[in-house]
Each structure stands twice: as C-alpha cells, then as structure tokens.
Amino acid sequence: MEIISEKINKIEFKILGPKMIEKMSIVKITNPELYDADGFPIDNGLMDLRMGVIDPGMRCRTCGERVKECPGHFGYIKLARSVIHIKYVPWIYKMLRSTCNQCSRILTDPNKLMVYEEKLKIVKKEKGELEAWKVAAEIEKHIKNTKKCPYCGAKQEKITLNKPYFFYQEKTKLTPVDVRERLERVSDDDLKLLGFDPLAGRPEWMILTLMPVPPVTVRPSITLESGARSEDDLTHKLGDIIRANQRLFENLNAGAPEIIIEDLWDLLQYHVTTLFANNISQLPPARHRSGRPLKTLSERIKGKEGRFRKHLAGKRVDFSARTVISPDPYIAVDEVGVPKKMAMNLTVPERVTERNFKWLKKLIKNGSSKYPGANYVITIEGKRKRITDETKPVILEELRFGYVVERHLLDGDVTLFNRQPSLHRMSMMVHKVKILPGKTFRLNLCVCPPYNADFDGDEMNLHVPQTEEARAEAKMLVSVGNHLITPRYGLPIIGCISDHIAGAYMLTQKSNKLTRNEAMDLLAKSNITTSLSNKKEFTGKELFSSLLPKDFNFECRSGSCRKCNACKTINCEYDAYVNVKNGELKTGIIDKNSVGSGIGLMLHKLLNKYGSQKAVEFLNKATLLFINYLQANGITVMSSDSDLPEEAVKKIKKITSKAEKRIGELTIDYLNNKIEAYPGKTLRDTLEFKISATLNKARNKCSHIVEEMSKPSGTTMMAESGARGKLLNLSMISALVGQVSLRGSRIIKGYNRRTLPHFNKDDLGAGPHGFIRHGYKDGLTPHEFFFHAIAGRNSLMDTSMRTPKSGYLQRRLINALQDIKVCYDGTVRDSNNMIIQFKYGEDGVDVSKTRGGVVM
C-alpha cells in the first residue's frame, strides 16, 4: 500500500506578475521561427527544447526527463510596449474610475473612508472575505459622482471604456502605458477598499509587460502522415505575438512616426488579446489559415469540453470495458457475465505471497493467450514485464514474494458495472464476474430497473478495481445486495419484472395444482433443494413456500385486491390477501405487490429480517422458479384477446352516443345562454369543462365494461398481475381510445372556425374536437387518425424538449448539494462546516433503511 505522505493543503489564487513570470521562465523567446532547415527546434524559438519535450526518445534540456515525466517549462516574451490583459479590463476600468486622475488616491473624502474601512473589517471578521468584497462594491458606488479629488484638489474628468480595451479620459486616449502608470501609483491601503487584495499582487500587473509562453507540452505539435508538422493553435498565436512584437521593437528603435507605432501597438494588443480569448464580441476572431477560428486559452478552460469539466472533474480510466448487454436469467442477480476475450485483457494485480505462489506461477505459465493466465509481472523494483513466450521462462525463474502479477479476470472478481446516464447511485453497482462465452455482457433481469436497461442495443461499462482498499470498499458499499432498496422512497427497486411476475401469478393461483413429477421437475430446474412431502399433488403455493425461511411471517394485499370496505382476509374471493405463516404461503396470489420491482413488500421484509445475502438468494431462486413455471406452461397473447362480446360492444356504443347526445344538449344550452358559468370562468370555458367531463366519464365507463366483460386471457392476466400493460391499454385497443388532448384541453386549433375540413364550422361536438370513438383494433377514421397523430407528435416533441431540461436540473441539484454530508454528531453540514440540519430529515433516519420512509 502506498502511504500518502504529502498532501495538497490549499490552493491560493493570485495575479501573475512580471517578476514571477521571469522567475518561472527558463528561456526568453525572441525568434518567431520554429525550426531550422533540418527541422530541428531553434534556440529561443517557440519550440525551444528547454521548454520541454514532446518527441518520444528525446530528453528535456532543462530537467533531463523523458516525454511523460517532464512537465514542461515556461518561457517568456518581453513586450516592446505594455498591453492590456483583456480579462482584467473590468477591474482596470473600475480602478481608473475610482481613483484620482492626478494623484491616484481613492476618490472619497477621508472621513467617509474611515467609516468604510471599519465596516469592511467588521464584515470580514463576521461573514468572511466573500462578503467583504460586496462592501467594497458599495464604496465604488459612492465614488461615481465625485468631481474633485479630496486630496490634491484636481478636477476629475470622466473615464470611459471603449470596448473591448480602449480607455478614454474625456476625449484623450489613455495608452496602456498611461494606465499602467496610474495603477502603479495606487497605494496598497486604497486597494483594499476597492475590492482588490494587495497581497494578490499589484493592479499594474493587469497590464502585461512580459508575456509568459506556455511550455511545449501544453501545445504539442502533431506530425502528419506526410511528415509535415502541424502546430497547435497556441503556437500559431504566440508566433503572431512575437512577430508583431519584433516589428514594434524595430520601429521604435528606428524612431518611426507615431501613427505607425500606434498601429503596430494595436496589432500587438489584438494578438495578445486573442491569445487569451478569441470570442470578444467587438473583435474579429483570429483565424487559422483554413478559416477556422483558433482555440485559445479561455476556450480551453470553459464549458463542457473545457479543462474543468472534461479533465479535472471527470477523468478517463484504465481497466474498464464496454460492450452490448444481453439478458441471462440463469446467472445470479449480483453477477455479471463477462466475455472470455474481455477477461483476458482486463487484469487484477495480485501480490505474490507464500500462499498464492504456486497458483500464480501456473497463471504465468498459461501466459497472456491462454485463459486463466496473466499479462504482466511487476518486480519489486517496480519494473513492468510483459509475459510472452520469450520472457516466460525468465519470469518464472525470477518470481519471488513481493512481485505483483497482473492476472486475468476470474470468476468471482469484484467489478463495478455501470450504465449511463448515471442518474442515481444504483446506476453503478458491484457485480461478481462470471466468465461466459460470447461477446456481450450478460446480466440478470432483476437489475434492469436500477440501471434502466433494456436490450435493444444498450451498452454498459465495467470497471475493475485495482487495489485491495478499492475492492473492499466496493464490496462493502456498492454491492447489489446493498442497493436492493432505493433511497428515493425506501422500497425495493431490484425485484421481479415482466415474466417473473406473470409466472408468479400463474404459479400461485388458488386452483393451480402440479403433479409430483411436474413439481420435482420444476424445483430441480430452479436449483431449489427442499424436502417434499409424500403427496401426489402440490399446489403452486406450496412450491413457492419452499423458497421461504421457516420462521417467516408476512401479510399484504396483492394487486387484485378490490379494496372492499371490510377485508375478508383469508376468505377473500379474489385471493388477494397474501398471508405467509411460518414460511408457508397460506393464501394470496404472489404478484407485483409482494415481489415486484418498485413495490416488493415481501422482498423488503425478507431483506430486513434475513439480510441482503438471503434476499439476493431468494430473488435468484424465485425468479428461476417463476420463469421455469412460465416456460413450462406458457401464456398466449392473441388478437382475439381484445375481442369484446357483442353485448359489450353494444353497451360501449350506447355510452358514447349517449355522451355525444349530452354534449349536443350542453351546446344548445350554451347557445341559448342557459348554462351557468363557473365563478371566474367564461361561459365558453364552462361549456368546455362540462364537455370534457362528460367525455371523460363516458370513457371511464367503457373501461369498466371492458374490465368486466372481456374474457380472461393472457392479456388480461398480464394487466391484472402487473407484469406488463394496464387495463387502459387493453380498452384502448378493444373499446375506444378516448379524448385526444393537446396542452390540457380538447383540440381547438386548425382551420378557420373548425379543426378539420371534415366538419361543419363552429361544431362544438365531441368528434370535431378530437374524441376518438374507435379502438385501435377497429381502426380509426381518417380524422381520428389525424387527431391521434397530433397528440403523438406533441408528446414526441415534449420528450425531446424536456430531457435536457431535467438533466440540467439534476446537474444543478447535485452541484449545489454535493458536499453535504452527515457528521459524527448527527448534524448535516456542508464543506464549510455550516450546519444545514441538526438531524437529517428531522429524525436522523436513512430512507434506504426504512420501508417507504417509515421506520418499521
């Protein structure tokens, strides 16, 4: 284990001054040329070898290190005339306006200044530095209207900023040299009051006299296939600066006329400015020869693709893999199937000890191309050796305790498995490796909900922790068993889905009986070991009970509960009362409510009573049992499932035509001013509400009819058990689709005074405003189809508009809340140790340790 003995304690931000630039530089850059005729970097040029190495095999002339070790070294350019640093312009402007034109003292009378000084001190003490700068801003406001310097009596002329960087005093232009001179005169005491920390440096440093030249490692050149070198944008820009600087120098020395000097100075200013930022709105962006705008320093830092978010807050890692996922019900919930090919590339470092010496030797013998093998060996000195057929004998010979062998991934290794978008902590969990043939990751279906994964081409990532600590933490904190319950609402998110539930529902039906043979078969297939009694027939409930611990007691209502006023419990005619006594399922159908993902009350109780290991075990076996049963029996979903009996069709027709008739009456009432408006609503709105209500009621009535009258089938079974689909979906197919709504109301827009040319003008009826009388199976009429398309398109648009919005909301939430944690005294604090809550959630309870937020 590596012991960390040095630690970065704090980072201080200051202004980079000319002395510091000179001090940290290794070389003065004077030559705009990069390479000589032989293609060798020129001394004092931008690619000077003293500034670091970028070619492999070369050594840095300053520190003597190789490519990856040498961090690079700065150089500097001496500017012929000083130029303004574009990013400090607001500060320079502020400082010029707040100080005297003549003596550069702060433009407030001394008495008031004293008051502010006191205030500043107090605020700094009480609220910290951040707040103090706000007080400084107050002083500035006060200064704005001072006409005469209270110190030297000089009349003050107005300073204006002509964007981006030209300063004027009334009408005379202030050159950067003038500005610098003024800033030099401002005393340290005054700086504090202007919101400028004198310890951060001097304000005149905001005007550059020296330009730091970043090391070549920051702006590496690329050698193209043709052998030609292509330089980084920064190098181009720095070259421009040197050339402009040189010309200015020469002209100054030659005593050129003022106008020429000024032009050249402006050019230098432009180049320096665009080095820092190339998106200043008043300036044309500096362009590459091809016309592409150059990517300069500020663009390197900001935004999603900038240094902060791309390289500092997020990092790329080794020992990771990515491929398509596919389902495998035969592996455990906390396992992941990894392709053999991948396992031979992903490695785990294993230190050689007495106990594993023989085993590791065997792995090395196998080498990198035979499966349980090893790829590298790291000697005690830290030398890395690849295991090949040539090196194998030598390595085997020299292998000693303390060596590290990077062996292939093996069954049972700890890995982190992840699917983006990683919206919650269950998006990254630890799975144990299971090496399988094929080329995809395999995962148990129960972990689809936490990852939000399906198999229509989804890809997932796998990470292999490399240290013992990482593995220990991963196993203890991130394992699948620890995340069965979502901290969002405190119920299992990992549980049975789709087929599992359908299988469970069918298996635990009251009437379901299996012969001894069938039962034995089923249990054996599902890896369940239990002792069966001598009976010839077994109920599904009995078989399910064999999964439960013998001292388990549990009760809940299943999804088919009709919510009667007085629950009949065990005598429920729908068998909706789930009752487990001493590990035996007495009554009730097992469905979504007891084992399903998202609710899973039985799972929750099991987890709570017997721990995560037992719960995962139960889940493994139960899903197998359910699936195997479903496989043996099967369900059929067919077109005729959505056929309704004649009687029902008639009823539905009656209901819809009745509703339409009612709407007709309402409309007539409305036209005759006979309906009473709801308070605060216009008559028209009231009518609209009434119509919507009528149609909605009719639609619900039809749904009930479908529920009552459609004959039991695979489709209804799925809806009832909660496996897939709702009854609403079925009624939309068989009965009617119902009202199409657009932005909360019926469809109103369209042609002049009507929605479609199929209808009469000003018809307020159901059909002309998007009520669909037919089911999907009957087929929609052309205008109904059109209305349906409107709604479909609208929801499609909605989705695409809101996805980035919710993503941004989450980013903001996480950013605001990331450093909030529970401390050892039970308080919730942020990183400044400010108390946010005295007790987390007012009771100090972790949601993921509760049942639906309630302590059990």
Place this chain on the structure above:
Amino acid sequence: MKLPKKLQDKYESLNEKDRKKLLRNYEESLVAPGEAVGVVAGQSIGEPGTQMILRTHKFAGVTEIIISKGLPRLIEIFDARKTPSTPSMTIYLKKDVSSDEKKVRETATKILELKVKDVLEKLIVDLLNKTVKIYLDKTSLKKFMINTKKVSEMLKKSMKKEEITYEGNVINIKSKDANIKNLYKLRVKVKDVYTQGIPKIEQILPVKKGNEWIIKTFGSNLKEILKIPEVDTTRTFTNDLFEILNILGVEAARNAVINESLMTLKEQGLSVDVRHLMLVADIMTADGTLRGVNRYGVTKGKKSVLARASFEVALKHLFNAAVHREIDELKSIVENVMINQPAPVGTGMLKLVVKHDKK
C-alpha cells in the same frame, strides 16, 4: 435515546417487547456518519425528472384552476423564481363558513378582483356631450354584489380630473380636456379600473374538499387575503414562495418549498421521500433568504473557487479569485477529485494519521 415525535407516540402505545424492537429498529435505521445525503437527495429528485417527461397524457381536471405542473414547475421551485408563472392560492375558511356553500361563494365573490369591464354592459363615447357613458350590467352587478354607486366611487378615486355622475345603472364621465383622442383613451382606461375585491386575484373557484369548501384562486396576494375575517389564516397558502418568505418568514418559506415540490412530484405519480426535499429546502433557506439551486444562489455562496468554477462560468470565477486572492481550502468533493486526493465524505472522511519514517 430520544425518539422523534412520531415514533414516540407509537412507542407509548406498545408493550414492553415491541418497544424494545422499535428502539432497535430505530437505531438500526439511523444514517451513517459520512453519508453523502446531499448527493442522494439530488439524485432522488433529479432521477424522477426524466420520468416526468412521459406523463403528458393526462386530462385536465374538470374543476381545476390551470397551474403549471410537472417538470417546469419543479424547475421553477428550485430556481426560486421571484414570481411563479401561474400564481395561485388555496384559501381555507374558518369552520363556521367553510361548510356553508352559500357563504363560501359569497366570500369568494368578495375576494375576486373586479374591474369595471367585468360588470359592463356597454361602453359608449358620447361625442356630443363629450362624455364616456358606462352602462353597467344589472345581473352581473347583482352577482358580484356591487352597485352603481360603489363603482362610480371607485372611478372617482382613480380619476381625479374627470367629473363623474351616475344615474340608475349608467355612469357618465366628463373629461375636462375632452378631445376625441382623449375620450377614446379614457374609454380604454375605464375598463381596467379596479372596483372591489383583492387585487391580483383574477379567478376564483370554490371546491369541495372532504367536508369543507375551499377556494382556489388564480393570482396570489397573501397579505390582503389574510386580512379577510372569514379566512382561516393557519391553513391558507399560496404557491408564490417569495410572498410567503416576505410575509411569513423563512421557516414558512422552507415549508412552502417542501410542500410545493412534494405536491408537484405526487401529482405526477412519483414518490420521493420528504427527507430529500427537506434537505434541498434547508439548503435553499440556510442563510435566511431564499436562494435558488443555480449559479446565482446556492452555488454562488460556495467558498471554494474550484467548486464554483467547475459548475458554470469558470473564467469569471478564476479571475475574480485572482484579484481577491481567494484561497481554496480543498474541503469539498470536486476540488479533491481535481487534485486526485480522497474526498472528505464517507470512508474518506476519516483522518487517520500514520507515522512513518521518511527516507
């Protein structure tokens, strides 16, 4: 060990054996020190945000005031916008009023902001007499419990220059500098003159909820509503967070954030534990004001330069930091991620010093 109030009540009602069990259960369900509850809260609220998307297929309730819902509303709450896009109030009434439908409707009419245009039959510009004639609608006058006299008084209040007389249900407004242009201007102006009720309350809707009637409104004016004697001031609320902050204080604002966000999520059929919303509300109100979860609010208040820079507008923060000589003490998460050091949460929170000899 002290139990939270809810559990204490349960504790009292249990027998000895169950009491012990409850105590153990409570102890076991406490948060572990070092738990990054902030991140968990952020995830728990952000994750269902992606699911809100799919739930557009919902019919507008029949007797509902249209208020913004779903994701836009959630964003609005956490942004701490100065005014909600659809201000709305839920007014509870005192017990003696709330059960009587008639009285409730009366109160509701009293609350509704009434303008001249709401009781207007017709408006005529009389060029001959250089007057604007307002014909008031008798039925709506009766409905809103107002008379011509009151309307003309209100007109007088808002128009000092003009001469106002009334007769029957007709009000004459005589303008002093009456040219055609002015008269027509006056005509427009008259329509929007406030007559009675509470300003900003644009719509009212009495709704029966359980055994009592409540009034839902479009438009919000908490200060004035609370002055009305029939209103139950303990339960009445608005969805305008800043109004609550200014009138009832931060604690009330905190509760408003919790309730509003919880309601928005529940409406979409998404369950999120209150504890997460509490934490966000507490962060938003931690400094005594209501700060939004964005770069102008909570993130701006962060001490760490790097944490602010890694969120939005990186450059601004860096240059300001340089001028102010800010010191980043690297105490929170991102900074430590940046410099590859263990972050002080969870298992990284422990500070174990190992003495070892330097070579």
